[in-house]
Amino acid sequence: MNDFNFYSPTEFVFGRGRECETGRYVKKYGGSRVLIHFGGGSAVKSGLLDKVKKSLEEEGVAYFELGGVKPNPRDTLVYEGIELCRREGIDFILAVGGGSVIDSAKGIAAGVVYEGDFWDFYCGKKVVKALPVGVVVTISAAGSEGSGDSVITKEEGMLKRATGSDALRPRFSVLDPELTMTLPAYQTACGATDIMAHVFERYFTNTKEVEITDRLCEAVLMTMLRETPRVIADPKNYDARANIMWAGMVAHNNIVGVGREQDWNSHGLEHELSGLYDCAHGAGLAVIMPAWMEFVCKHDVMRFCQMATRVFGVDMDFTDPEKTAREGIRRFRTFLHSIGMPINFAELGAKEEDIPVLVEKLGVDDGRTGGFVHLSSEDAAEIYRIAVKAEL
Amino acid sequence: MNDFNFYSPTEFVFGRGRECETGRYVKKYGGSRVLIHFGGGSAVKSGLLDKVKKSLEEEGVAYFELGGVKPNPRDTLVYEGIELCRREGIDFILAVGGGSVIDSAKGIAAGVVYEGDFWDFYCGKKVVKALPVGVVVTISAAGSEGSGDSVITKEEGMLKRATGSDALRPRFSVLDPELTMTLPAYQTACGATDIMAHVFERYFTNTKEVEITDRLCEAVLMTMLRETPRVIADPKNYDARANIMWAGMVAHNNIVGVGREQDWNSHGLEHELSGLYDCAHGAGLAVIMPAWMEFVCKHDVMRFCQMATRVFGVDMDFTDPEKTAREGIRRFRTFLHSIGMPINFAELGAKEEDIPVLVEKLGVDDGRTGGFVHLSSEDAAEIYRIAVKAEL
Numbered sequence: 001m002n003d004f005n006f007y008s009p010t011e012f013v014f015g016r017g018r019e020c021e022t023g024r025y026v027k028k029y030g031g032s033r034v035l036i037h038f039g040g041g042s043a044v045k046s047g048l049l050d051k052v053k054k055s056l057e058e059e060g061v062a063y064f065e066l067g068g069v070k071p072n073p074r075d076t077l078v079y080e081g082i083e084l085c086r087r088e089g090i091d092f093i094l095a096v097g098g099g100s101v102i103d104s105a106k107g108i109a110a111g112v113v114y115e116g117d118f119w120d121f122y123c124g125k126k127v128v129k130a131l132p133v134g135v136v137v138t139i140s141a142a143g144s145e146g147s148g149d150s151v152i153t154k155e156e157g158m159l160k161r162a163t164g165s166d167a168l169r170p171r172f173s174v175l176d177p178e179l180t181m182t183l184p185a186y187q188t189a190c191g192a193t194d195i196m197a198h199v200f201e202r203y204f205t206n207t208k209e210v211e212i213t214d215r216l217c218e219a220v221l222m223t224m225l226r227e228t229p230r231v232i233a234d235p236k237n238y239d240a241r242a243n244i245m246w247a248g249m250v251a252h253n254n255i256v257g258v259g260r261e262q263d264w265n266s267h268g269l270e271h272e273l274s275g276l277y278d279c280a281h282g283a284g285l286a287v288i289m290p291a292w293m294e295f296v297c298k299h300d301v302m303r304f305c306q307m308a309t310r311v312f313g314v315d316m317d318f319t320d321p322e323k324t325a326r327e328g329i330r331r332f333r334t335f336l337h338s339i340g341m342p343i344n345f346a347e348l349g350a351k352e353e354d355i356p357v358l359v360e361k362l363g364v365d366d367g368r369t370g371g372f373v374h375l376s377s378e379d380a381a382e383i384y385r386i387a388v389k390a391e392l
Numbered sequence: 393m394n395d396f397n398f399y400s401p402t403e404f405v406f407g408r409g410r411e412c413e414t415g416r417y418v419k420k421y422g423g424s425r426v427l428i429h430f431g432g433g434s435a436v437k438s439g440l441l442d443k444v445k446k447s448l449e450e451e452g453v454a455y456f457e458l459g460g461v462k463p464n465p466r467d468t469l470v471y472e473g474i475e476l477c478r479r480e481g482i483d484f485i486l487a488v489g490g491g492s493v494i495d496s497a498k499g500i501a502a503g504v505v506y507e508g509d510f511w512d513f514y515c516g517k518k519v520v521k522a523l524p525v526g527v528v529v530t531i532s533a534a535g536s537e538g539s540g541d542s543v544i545t546k547e548e549g550m551l552k553r554a555t556g557s558d559a560l561r562p563r564f565s566v567l568d569p570e571l572t573m574t575l576p577a578y579q580t581a582c583g584a585t586d587i588m589a590h591v592f593e594r595y596f597t598n599t600k601e602v603e604i605t606d607r608l609c610e611a612v613l614m615t616m617l618r619e620t621p622r623v624i625a626d627p628k629n630y631d632a633r634a635n636i637m638w639a640g641m642v643a644h645n646n647i648v649g650v651g652r653e654q655d656w657n658s659h660g661l662e663h664e665l666s667g668l669y670d671c672a673h674g675a676g677l678a679v680i681m682p683a684w685m686e687f688v689c690k691h692d693v694m695r696f697c698q699m700a701t702r703v704f705g706v707d708m709d710f711t712d713p714e715k716t717a718r719e720g721i722r723r724f725r726t727f728l729h730s731i732g733m734p735i736n737f738a739e740l741g742a743k744e745e746d747i748p749v750l751v752e753k754l755g756v757d758d759g760r761t762g763g764f765v766h767l768s769s770e771d772a773a774e775i776y777r778i779a780v781k782a783e784l
Contacts, residue, residue: 001569001630001631001634001635001638002407003406003407003408003410004404004406004407005403005404005405005406006403006404006406007401007402007403007404008400008401009400009401009403010399011397011398011399011401012396012397012398012399013397014395014396014397014398014650014651015394015395015396016395018395177393208631209631209632209634209635210635211615211618211619211635212611212612212615212619212635212638212639212642213638215610215611215612215614215615216608216611216612216642218607218611219604219607219608219610219611220604220607220608222607223603223604223607226603227603238393239393239600239601240601242393242601242651243393243601243602243603243604246393246604246605246650246651247604250604250608250647255642255647258406258638259406259634259638
């Protein structure tokens with residue numbers, strides 16, 4: 001096991017109707033002039049935004065609003081948010097939405113207190129301070145409500161880049177599973193895929209002897225295998241929604257990832273897809289992750305056997321371990337298909353002829369990839385090609 | 393799933409030699425005049441205390457010392473610590489030791505800033521503020537390094553009582569698995585038993601549909617089944633020590649316990665044993681926990697079947713589920729015996745004729761017990777009687 005620090009100071013406020021307590025938590029964590037940051041119309045139409053505003057008013061907290069966050073959130077809106085915060089003397093950013101809104105809020109929070117261009121943080125500069133961020137989560141997916149990570153897309157060139165720092169971990173996050181009940185099945189499945197990917201990126205490691213985090217990873221994955229089909233079949237199933245929502249946090253606050261080298265190549269490969277095609281991140285992952293697994297499987301067949309047997313219930317074939325390993329990957333892809341996810345380029349709306357562009361933008365030779373298997377540009381191209389022709 | 397708040401703001405500093413960074417973390421979390429609280433001679437003899445003091449000196453942090461914490465830490469030393477802190481204007485408590493030292497430090501931290509008798513907090517009063525506490529852990533067991541809990545024994549009458557509050561969660565905890573390598577096998581096994589018990593107290597619940605925390609519980613238990621025998625066989629196995637140490641934190645900061653009713657009756661029943669006989673808490677749990685399981689098994693046979701099959705690898709007997717359930721309990725007791733734990737009263741040094749005294753002190757009719765199965769005094773007596781005659 002590797003040495004590590006683990007710090008997850010977010011207060012999680014979980015359960016039915018708890019968004020009505022938002023104002024109390026904003027005040028508890030020092031907010032007096034708040035930017036409410038949100039996406040499109042659903043937070044407005046559902047009445048969620050009104051509930052949140054009411055709870056702020058009850059606590060005498062002033063607020064300003066900035067909506068319009070898109071999936072794959074853009075740098076342009078972050079700049080706008082930074083300006084607004086400076087102009088109005090805002091001291092707290094409240095994200096009401098899913099991963100895109102939370103990530104955008106983190107970008108603003110880091111940018112407001114930084115003299116330079118906030119994009120520096122997405123090009124390798126470490127965030128050391130930021131305005132406090134609070135969250136009301138509306139989609140189980142990104143896990144951004146419990147993480148210090150943020151992914152922003154530079155509109156010019158659709159360049160998707162990430163940053164991460166404990167300074168960006170939210171002070172509190174409200175998680176009400178009921179808020180996710182109206183999500184369409186497709187978005188629900190995209191979120192579930194993202195959650196599983198966050199675990200797999202940590203699970204595949206060259207670090208030996210990390211049984212505790214291996215087992216915790218498997219716990220989250222098995223939970224997702226059970227709960228996702230239930231919620232696709234019955235969107236109003238509170239308990240299934242609740243299990244997925246908490247699994248989404250556990251998958252990404254790094255409790256399942258400490259003590260080990262991680263990979264994150266699938267996320268990198270996917271970011272170029274959603275960057276280029278503006279597709280849902282989870283959908284892109286559904287196409288890329290099993291393809292990546294097939295490409296790297298031979299690097300550590302026994303680790304894939306462990307996944308196959310422990311998570312997917314495959315019988316170990318002791319005469320042919322690789323067969324077991326590949327059966328695990330096959331079951332993962334079959335699962336993704338069963339919940340309505342695309343499994344190849346055509347289903348995603350991606351094009352084989354764009355592979356050189358994707359590989360070029362990925363820029364794997366700049367040292368960002370590694371972890372389980374370091375990928376060359378040619379490796380990345382091959383994974384995209386596997387994803388082109390993937391079938392059940 | 394039940395509604396909940398989860399808040400675990402402790403910064404965990406995990407790995408080889410990291411106790412040398414203690415001073416830096418004390419300073420980071422606001423300590424300038426520190427009480428170093430510790431137990432007997434081992435922290436002195438091993439040189440650990442010197443390392444910690446050196447790291448404080450390097451940061452220019454003043455310190456005072458209070459050693460002498462015993463297993464089942466006493467109120468008398470807590471009073472002494474409170475006096476010392478007030479006299480010297482101490483602003484930070486640094487616990488260097490295991491669960492007893494950490495619990496004693498928490499008692500002091502709560503007491504210093506409270507006008508009344510700190511024992512109030514162990515009789516039901518809620519701790520709302522306390523001095524900040526930091527920890528250097530030397531034993532994997534209590535999980536007190538990541539929890540807001542503290543258990544103190546009132547010397548007069550050997551009354552063992554608990555308190556819990558987020559205000560008592562340590563600001564940081566240093567966990568260096570190497571520090572646990574010199575622990576005797578018996579203490580190591582006691583610690584492992586305590587860790588497993590912390591999980592089981594959460595696992596047995598009447599709350600339905602908590603798959604994510606069920607799976608996380610099982611992850612910790614399976615880790616302990618793998619790593620404990622390895623460390624008993626090879627005390628210097630760093631990775632096994634590391635997995636157990638992190639499992640011990642995960643088992644008790646409540647990440648595996650949220651969203652569900654918990655039980656804690658086994659801990660209550662055990663506290664009377666270690667209160668009366670001053671035996672190791674883990675050893676008492678090894679005697680009590682399987683006995684408690686046997687007594688409550690019929691309350692929810694399928695939950696015990698889940699434990700038996702998922703954790704202990706028992707083949708489900710579909711014609712006789714209770715047989716499966718009881719086989720799981722049998723394997724748990726066999727495991728405890730295999731790591732050198734006592735499994736009945738005689739092996740623990742407890743006496744059947746004391747059962748009325750134990751039941752009397754437990755005072756189960758005061759409403760403290762409940763959770764999975766509410767126990768009457770007669771139920772408690774029966775569990776003790778099962779523990780008297782337990783065999784493999």
